[in-house]
Structures are given as structure tokens and as C-alpha cells.
Amino acid sequence: MELNVRIRSVRFTYGLLAALYVLCVILQVYFAGLGVFVDSADLELHRVFANYFEFGAIIMFLLSFFGSIRGGLRWLTLGLFALTSLQHMTIQTFTGVLPALHTVDALLLFWISGYLLRKSWSWLLLRRNGEVQG
Template sequence: MEQRNVATGVQISRYAYTILAMIFAACLLIQVFLSGMAIFWNATNWQLHIAFVNFFQYIPIILLILAFTGKIKGGLRWMPVGLIVLVVIQYATVNMTNYIAAIHPVTGMGMFVLAINTAQASWGLSFQRTHEQVS
């Protein structure tokens, strides 16, 4: 396999992928904080929790696009699909009134773990750019 420097556009996509993955993980932490404020301090904070998701809910879709423009291969290319699925599950479970609603915080935790893994795995691809394989 031939090793060569990564093209500028590809590298920019990779930088953006990593930065957005980190932002998404940080936003998930903020979401947990906002829900904690609603539970333990003042229930009116649910509105912040509900509104804040509109700020970052589409980041996994952008990550998926950047995975292709950044020529990212393997699991890193498909991790955003997992995040998209978990966002959909979040919306599906948020208004349920039975035991299935308890899945909402569990999938939130899973989403956070996947977001951290995505950001961590992409860090080396983006910021340790001695020579990368490009197809």
C-alpha cells in the first residue's frame, strides 16, 4: 500500500469530524446537566433540556457526511450511524409513559460512550498526520 500525505480537503474534513465529535460529546454532558437541574432543582429547566437538543441533534448526520469527504475508513466511518440511531431512539422514547421510557436515559448514556469513542478514535486520524493512507 502506498503511503502519501493526505490532501488538504480530506484533512479539513477530518479535523471537522474530530471537532464536531468532541462538541457532540460535550453537548451530551450539558444535556445531562440540564436534566439534573430539572430533576433536582427546578422542573422548569426541562424546557432548557428540550430546547438545547435542537442545537446539536444533527451533528451525527454531518459526521457521516464528513466521514465520506474525509475518506475515513472502518468503524469510524460508521460510528455516526450508531449515533443517528440512538438520537432516533431518544425521540421515540421521550414521551412514552410506560417502562420503555426508562430506555431514554440508558440510550443517552450509550450515545455519550459512542460519542467519546468516536472523538477519541478520530483524534489520531486528524491530529497525528505524519502520513496517512488515502484511497
């Protein structure tokens, strides 16, 4: 069954955002590494950069409705947003040993965004049927 152009376009955009999200998480880890291992002033780059992609997950969630994207590909985007919000909380709100969750949360962000990219990869390849393979 061939999907209409709107759905294919939305799914392509979703897949593109998933790819960008993975790239941004990788860059965030790199920027953190710069701040820890090179110059602590570089942590500012790590802090500021998060503000540029944190709402990508919400956009992906909204796109899921227009692209008939269901299941985990829809709901895990809200998980990404929640985990991104938790990143801010681990640094700004938590005390004691809880800020160390910042690093574990980053691993979860990488895993979930990678999963979403893998599941939406066929949409980036512009296959005619645009269906996700299990």
C-alpha cells in the first residue's frame, strides 16, 4: 500500500529529527568531555547547546500524529523530552549524589534516540511504502 505524499514527508521529517537528535546527544557528550578534559570554560558550550535541541522531541511527538506514527515511535519521543528535562533537573535542582544521574540519563537519551533513528531509517531512504520494519 502506497502512503500519500503528506505522510511520507512527515515521516521523512521525523526520521531527520531523530538523526539530528542522536547527533546532538553525541555532540553534548563531546562538549562535556571538552569541559572535563580540556578547559572547564567549555562546559558553558555543553550547557547552552542543550537549549537548541531539547524541543526536537516534542516536535517529533507532534509529527507522529500527522504521519500516522504510532506505538513506541510516538510515545518514546515524550520519554526523550522527559529525560531531557531531567538533565536540567539533575544539575539545577538535585543535591548529594543525585546529580550523577546526569551521566546515566545521557546514556538513556542516546539509546532511545538511536532506537528511534533505527526504526525510522527507512523513511529517510524515501522508500515508496514508508513502512517501518519490526
